[in-house]
Amino acid sequence: GDSVTQMEGPVTLSEEAFLTINCTYTATGYPSLFWYVQYPGEGLQLLLKATKADDKGSNKGFEATYRKETTSFHLEKGSVQVSDSAVYFCALRSGGSYIPTFGRGTSLIVHP
Amino acid sequence: SAVISQKPSRDICQRGTSLTIQCQVDSQVTMMFWYRQQPGQSLTLIATANQGSEATYESGFVIDKFPISRPNLTFSTLTVSNMSPEDSSIYLCSVESGTTDTQYFGPGTRLTVL
Numbered sequence: 732g733d734s735v736t737q738m739e740g741p742v743t744l745s746e747e748a749f750l751t752i753n754c755t756y757t758a759t760g761y762p763s764l765f766w767y768v769q770y771p772g773e774g775l776q777l778l779l780k781a782t783k784a785d786d787k788g789s790n791k792g793f794e795a796t797y798r799k800e801t802t803s804f805h806l807e808k809g810s811v812q813v814s815d816s817a818v819y820f821c822a823l824r825s826g827g828s829y830i831p832t833f834g835r836g837t838s839l840i841v842h843p
Numbered sequence: 844s845a846v847i848s849q850k851p852s853r854d855i856c857q858r859g860t861s862l863t864i865q866c867q868v869d870s871q872v873t874m875m876f877w878y879r880q881q882p883g884q885s886l887t888l889i890a891t892a893n894q895g896s897e898a899t900y901e902s903g904f905v906i907d908k909f910p911i912s913r914p915n916l917t918f919s920t921l922t923v924s925n926m927s928p929e930d931s932s933i934y935l936c937s938v939e940s941g942t943t944d945t946q947y948f949g950p951g952t953r954l955t956v957l
Binding site: 820836 | 844849874876884885886888891933935939944945946947948949950951953
């Protein structure tokens, strides 16, 4: 079945540091890939998505590229802010299914 | 995108009681989903609710424990029945956007059972 593996957290960074959160997946066919963010005390918000190989999703300075050859969708940001502190979830949705498969989430803590 | 609201945002309940969570969407949607997020964990799908039909429950979840209503295309409720401390979780409502291939989530209901 489909699965998503994320790097374990927490990831702790200083403000303005470079961020990478690794995400790899196993799926049949050609899934759509997503990153969701959950800020403290809130629900999940869609951060970015990519629907086919080599697509790059981007939003709020975050980027992720759909790499079919390595089955990866790593999240990156060049310069993190304290306000980026949150839990980040990688997810996929295989064609024909309404139900995404989520990773376990990676907590990001950014210190001033 | 869809705007989703949930009530209550949080509650503290006594074991053996029941709580009904409401989910309201600002547009008509065919499918609504209920998830549970236990502390420090990822999301687990409880059930899928279509208007006009019985909800479809995932393995490990049953209607007697988590009855769901879906009276129209913009509203759903999830009841957590006969609660125990193990039911302490965040419960999230979600909808599928048919045009963008994306799920959108409500802010969640934080439930603590004592």
